[in-house]
Amino acid sequence: MTLRGVTRGAGRGRRYAGRLRAAPVLLLPVLALSVSALSACGGEATPEPPVATWDGTTTPVPTGPGGTAPPVPTHADGSPRKDREHGPREVLVTVNVSGGLAGVNNRLTVRYDGSHTTRSGTGPPRDGRMSPAEVARLRAALEAPAYAKVAARPSGKPVHDGFTYVVTYDYRVVVSTDGDRPEALRRVFSALPDGGPPTSP
Known part of the structure; x- marks a missing residue:
């Protein structure tokens, strides 16, 4: 080379x-x-699995930001804090309704001051206001010991073309169907504005 x-x-x-x-x-x-x-x-965080309905569809369980459950206020000893003061515009209870013959997807939000908003599908929101006596009746039904014992998931037989209800109160989610509505839950429903959960399309 x-x-x-x-x-x-x-x-x-x-x-x-x-x-x-x-x-x-x-x-x-x-x-x-x-x-x-x-x-x-x-x-x-892994979000909570949705709830299956009678026809095989699913209803998502409401969660906080990032798919996690919202934090529960606690006392210094770690026990849940339920004696705190609530602001008038703070949400008291929300009820999501899905299913039925028309396949609705509605949401009712009730605040501590009695104001409430209903959303049906993609339509415009509808606002209203409950009287102080009506709010007191709804709070009594939600705070009753019997309601605290209502199962978080339905166990009864699904109803064909029935509705699925997702109720969120005090950081607790209760899912029910037309085939499984305990008495304590029926008292909550009867105390809601407009006579019950929003099932109209």
């Missing part, structure tokens, strides 16, 4: 070595992004 060939080969070797040294530097940002993506995926 000539001297020129040796020199040329050495020059190629130096170029290849330079490329190999630069490769890890280029890969570092990619690896950092991959680790960040995996950490973000692993840090997400």
Whole structure:
């Protein structure tokens, strides 16, 4: 081999070595992004599974931001705090209704001052206001010990073309259907504005 060939080969070797040294530097940002993506995926909380209805469809259970249940206020000893003062515009109870012949997807929100809003599908919201006596009756039904014992999930036989109700009160979610409506839950429903849960399309 000539001297020129040796020199040329050495020059190629130096170029290849330079490329190999630069490769890890280029890969570092990619690896950092991959680790960040995996950490973000692993840090997400798993939302509560939806509730199956009679026809095989599902009703999602309301949750807080990020798919997690909202935090429950507690006392210093860790026991649930239920004696705190509620603001007039704070939500007292929400009732989601789905299913039926028309396949409704409605939501009723009642606040502590008696104001309430009903949303039916994609239609405009409808507002109203309960009297102080009506609010007191609804609160009594929700705060009754019997309602606290109502099962969180339905156990009765589903009703064909029936409705599914998701009631959220005091950080607790109760799911019921037309085939499984305990007496304590019926008292809550009868105390709601407009005579009960919003089932109209």
